[in-house]
Amino acid sequence: MDNRITCWREWKELxxxxxxRRMPAAEPLGKYRNLPPSLAASLAIFQLGESxxxxxxxxxxxxxxxxxxxxxxxxxxxxxxxxxxxxxxLALCVEQLGGELIENNWxxxxxxxxxxxxGLRLKVLVLLAAEVVGICYYYLIACRLPVSPVRDWLEELVxxxxxxxxxxxxxxxxxADRPWKRAVFVVTWRVTMLLAAAVVMVDHRxxxxxxxxxxxxxWRRWMTYxxxxxxxxxxxxxxxxxxx
Ligand SMILES: [Fe+2]
Ligand SMILES: [Fe+2]
Numbered sequence: 001m002d003n004r005i006t007c008w009r010e011w012k013e014l015x016x017x018x019x020x021r022r023m024p025a026a027e028p029l030g031k032y033r034n035l036p037p038s039l040a041a042s043l044a045i046f047q048l049g050e051s052x053x054x055x056x057x058x059x060x061x062x063x064x065x066x067x068x069x070x071x072x073x074x075x076x077x078x079x080x081x082x083x084x085x086x087x088x089x090l091a092l093c094v095e096q097l098g099g100e101l102i103e104n105n106w107x108x109x110x111x112x113x114x115x116x117x118x119g120l121r122l123k124v125l126v127l128l129a130a131e132v133v134g135i136c137y138y139y140l141i142a143c144r145l146p147v148s149p150v151r152d153w154l155e156e157l158v159x160x161x162x163x164x165x166x167x168x169x170x171x172x173x174x175x176a177d178r179p180w181k182r183a184v185f186v187v188t189w190r191v192t193m194l195l196a197a198a199v200v201m202v203d204h205r206x207x208x209x210x211x212x213x214x215x216x217x218x219w220r221r222w223m224t225y226x227x228x229x230x231x232x233x234x235x236x237x238x239x240x241x242x243x244x
Contacts, residue, residue: 008071011167015078018160023088027149032097039141040099042207046137047090047101048108049130053080056127059120067174079167082160089153096150107203121175125189128168128229129196135161136221137200144211165225169232182234189233193226 057080060073094101114126138154138161145151176182201208201215208215 008069008075011075011170012071012078014163015075015082019078019081021085023085024092024149024153026092027096031148032150035097035145036207036210037097037099038206038210040094040097042204043090043097043141044094044099044102045105045108045203046134047087047094048103048105049111050083050087050090052112053083053127056080056120056123059123063120065120065175067177068171072171075167079164082164086157086160089157093150093153105203107199110199121172122188124168124171125185125192126196128165128172128189129192129226131161131165131168132193132222132225132229133196133200134158135165135225136218137204140213140218140221141207141211144213165229166232169229172233173236176233185233186230189226189230193222197222197226 057073057077060068060076061070063073091101111126111130118126135158139158142151142154142158145154172185176185197219201218207213208218
């Protein structure tokens with residue numbers, strides 16, 4: 001059965017219902033001594049990346065693009081708040097793993113710069129690339145963790161990011177309403193996704209190596225999700241399991 005959300009009000013209601021979730025509580029420290037320090041360092045970089053995003057809400061509110069309305073802007077504000085909750089959860093993960101939070105990182109700066117340079121459509125496209133990267137990376141890390149709160153929290157993030165991917169694809173699908181626009185999207189999307197995947201692969205190489213993750217598997221997952229997102233935007237085909 002297709003449970004695709006059909007209007008921005010429904011996205012707003014979904015994000016609103018999830019905004020009432022409580023933050024997980026910290027566990028006693030020391031449970032994760034066998035995990036490599038590079039894992040905490042890697043999650044600290046993602047924590048920084050999940051912390052921004054305020055300008056996209058202002059841009060959504062001011063935008064005159066066809067296919068969006070006030071409900072879209074409200075949904076975008078709730079989406080950004082949900083990403084900030086992810087930042088808080090990742091901060092908790094870093095603390096539990098005995099790592100340190102950071103205030104600066106080159107990939108986070110690159111991501112912020114890309115979002116600042118561009119209009120709403122390209123900004124959402126960059127956010128979509130971040131969702132694809134996050135879905136696969138958090139999932140593969142969770143698979144390597146023992147049954148534990150940190151594993152549960154990362155799995156919750158994966159479920160949220162999957163619906164974020166759908167949310168951004170709905171927006172981009174509404175914008176790509178002509179063949180030439182779809183062609184521009186495909187080229188821009190593929191280049192952005194390749195760059196994002198390559199940059200994250202390099203920046204997180206220590207954690208990838210120390211956790212014994214296969215780089216080809218990570219790349220394959222990123223490309224599979226990338227093609228799924230492309231189909232959702234261009235053909236309205238391919239469907240994610242939405243966790244509500
Ligand atoms: Fe997130
Ligand atoms: Fe997300």
